[in-house]
Amino acid sequence: MAATLCPIEEKWSGAIASLLRPPPPLQVQEYFDQLLFDRNCSSIKVKQENDFGKGVYADGDFEEGELILKDPILVGMQHSSNKFDCLVCSFCFRFIGSIELQIGRKLYFQSIGVSANGGCDGETFSAVSKDCYDAGFSHMEEDSHLRTHENLENCASSSSSKDNIPVPKEVVDSLMNGGLVLPYSTEFPLPSAISCPGGCKEAFYCSKSCAEDDWKLSHSLLCTGERSKSLSREALSKFIQHANGTNDIFLLAAKAICFTISRYRKLKEDYLKEQEKCPSANALDRSDLSLLLEAWKPISFGHKGRWWDCIALPDDVDSSDEASFRMEIRELANTSLQLLKAAIFDKECEPLFSLEIYGHIIGMFELNNLDLIVASPVEDYFLYIDDLPELKKKEAEIITRPILDALGDDYSVCCEGTAFFPLQSCMNHSCCPNAKAFKREKDKDGQATIIALRPIGKGEEVTISYIDEDLTYEERQASLVDYGFECKCSKCLEEQP
Numbered sequence: 001m002a003a004t005l006c007p008i009e010e011k012w013s014g015a016i017a018s019l020l021r022p023p024p025p026l027q028v029q030e031y032f033d034q035l036l037f038d039r040n041c042s043s044i045k046v047k048q049e050n051d052f053g054k055g056v057y058a059d060g061d062f063e064e065g066e067l068i069l070k071d072p073i074l075v076g077m078q079h080s081s082n083k084f085d086c087l088v089c090s091f092c093f094r095f096i097g098s099i100e101l102q103i104g105r106k107l108y109f110q111s112i113g114v115s116a117n118g119g120c121d122g123e124t125f126s127a128v129s130k131d132c133y134d135a136g137f138s139h140m141e142e143d144s145h146l147r148t149h150e151n152l153e154n155c156a157s158s159s160s161s162k163d164n165i166p167v168p169k170e171v172v173d174s175l176m177n178g179g180l181v182l183p184y185s186t187e188f189p190l191p192s193a194i195s196c197p198g199g200c201k202e203a204f205y206c207s208k209s210c211a212e213d214d215w216k217l218s219h220s221l222l223c224t225g226e227r228s229k230s231l232s233r234e235a236l237s238k239f240i241q242h243a244n245g246t247n248d249i250f251l252l253a254a255k256a257i258c259f260t261i262s263r264y265r266k267l268k269e270d271y272l273k274e275q276e277k278c279p280s281a282n283a284l285d286r287s288d289l290s291l292l293l294e295a296w297k298p299i300s301f302g303h304k305g306r307w308w309d310c311i312a313l314p315d316d317v318d319s320s321d322e323a324s325f326r327m328e329i330r331e332l333a334n335t336s337l338q339l340l341k342a343a344i345f346d347k348e349c350e351p352l353f354s355l356e357i358y359g360h361i362i363g364m365f366e367l368n369n370l371d372l373i374v375a376s377p378v379e380d381y382f383l384y385i386d387d388l389p390e391l392k393k394k395e396a397e398i399i400t401r402p403i404l405d406a407l408g409d410d411y412s413v414c415c416e417g418t419a420f421f422p423l424q425s426c427m428n429h430s431c432c433p434n435a436k437a438f439k440r441e442k443d444k445d446g447q448a449t450i451i452a453l454r455p456i457g458k459g460e461e462v463t464i465s466y467i468d469e470d471l472t473y474e475e476r477q478a479s480l481v482d483y484g485f486e487c488k489c490s491k492c493l494e495e496q497p
């Protein structure tokens with residue numbers, strides 16, 4: 001596609017080409033061998049053995065149902081609209097707070113008409129989450145416990161319909177501020193919600209270490225609180241608003257850029273310290289570009305093409321409009337990038353702010369990302385109540401039934417988002433896969449969990465299905481257009497007309 005160069009593109013064409021050059025095979029091998037070693041994962045290997053690049057291979061035998069891999073997230077995010085339904089750790093995506101807080105927040109957002117299912121686009125999240133914080137767990141009401149129980153008992157006697165029946169505001173407040181403890185909720189303990197160290201009231205964590213790691217890796221630059229390290233909190237808010245109003249994948253792209261900047265700064269700091277310690281030694285003279293290339297390494301193994309080139313044409317766009325559709329996507333990305341640049345620009349990492357790099361980062365997510373899903377403990381809680389012996393259940397339901405009625409059919413929603421997983425993203429597709437991404441009951445955070453669907457022998461490639469493999473041959477091939485290839489697995493070869 002013909003594209004006008006922006007000043008950064010012109011000035012840094014050499015650096016950008018270096019960042020986008022596919023790493024040599026030996027470097028790829030070393031990187032993944034190290035990653036597997038760090039994760040104590042000796043039963044798989046990443047190799048480049050076929051025509052479609054890297055793949056994951058069994059280096060031991062797996063039984064059906066056996067865990068093949070748990071892959072921590074490189075960069076991930078909860079969808080903006082999902083934040084109304086679930087309060088999760090902004091770093092590891094574990095549910096946090098308490099069953100009461102999860103339910104109270106959802107009812108609060110429902111009551112002000114901004115639940116995800118009520119059609120909110122997420123743009124108002126920052127504003128309302130602050131209101132929620134102020135209304136909820138930032139203060140405690142001492143006598144609310146008793147009053148709330150009375151309120152709920154009154155509701156219970158009058159509620160019978162399946163439609164949402166709101167509970168009084170006082171009940172919602174007590175759920176959020178700890179004034180109301182639901183029966184048996186202690187069976188479902190969650191880590192306390194730790195506030196963002198930057199003071200943004202939008203990010204919360206399950207532990208101090210998650211808060212610190214997120215701060216170090218990207219959030220210090222993307223925080224809208226008073227201690228934000230961004231150039232301008234106002235500019236940052238504009239960037240976030242634009243992403244929430246258009247495509248929240250820009251928030252993930254911003255995380256990838258911040259992740260690289262943070263790694264660059266750390267590498268530079270270490271390098272300068274080293275130089276200071278032994279200035280006369282013939283230390284390796286590292287240019288800023290070589291440090292930037294090192295910082296960018298984890299992303300360099302994942303990107304394959306620009307977003308506007310690799311995105312599949314939506315069904316409602318006619319093929320005659322393809323060129324203008326792709327140009328529009330490019331323009332949208334450029335608008336987002338300029339807003340991000342105003343918020344977090346770093347002169348030493350200038351090539352990262354080129355549209356070419358931004359396009360490749362989003363393209364990488366388009367082709368490699370896996371849905372981030374974490375099951376809600378609220379569902380387990382209500383199932384537990386339902387399974388209680390009759391008498392205990394009746395007693396508990398005096399409190400829980402009105403709450404369930406107020407929550408309605410979507411009483412429990414999973415944490416939903418998208419993430420890039422360095423090892424899982426090396427897995428190729430098959431319509432008759434031998435593995436799948438599947439969360440077991442004990443998998444409570446955002447890591448990708450890959451389980452064997454049948455016995456897998458040493459040396460066999462581990463494949464997953466990117467699509468619903470029960471679709472017809474034609475439907476499967478059509479879905480795979482989004483990933484830019486035609487499947488020739490044994491099932492497809494058998495079924496092709």
Ligand SMILES: C[S@@+](CC[C@H](N)C(=O)[O-])C[C@H]1O[C@@H](n2cnc3c(N)ncnc32)[C@H](O)[C@@H]1O
Nearest residue numbers: 052053054367368425426427428429483484485
């Ligand atoms: C998530 S990546 C998988 C790892 C990839 N092979 C690599 O080198 O990074 C997805 C990309 O791998 C390639 N791919 C995966 N499965 C394939 C298949 N069955 N046939 C052809 N290409 C495939 C496609 O290019 C696809 O966009």
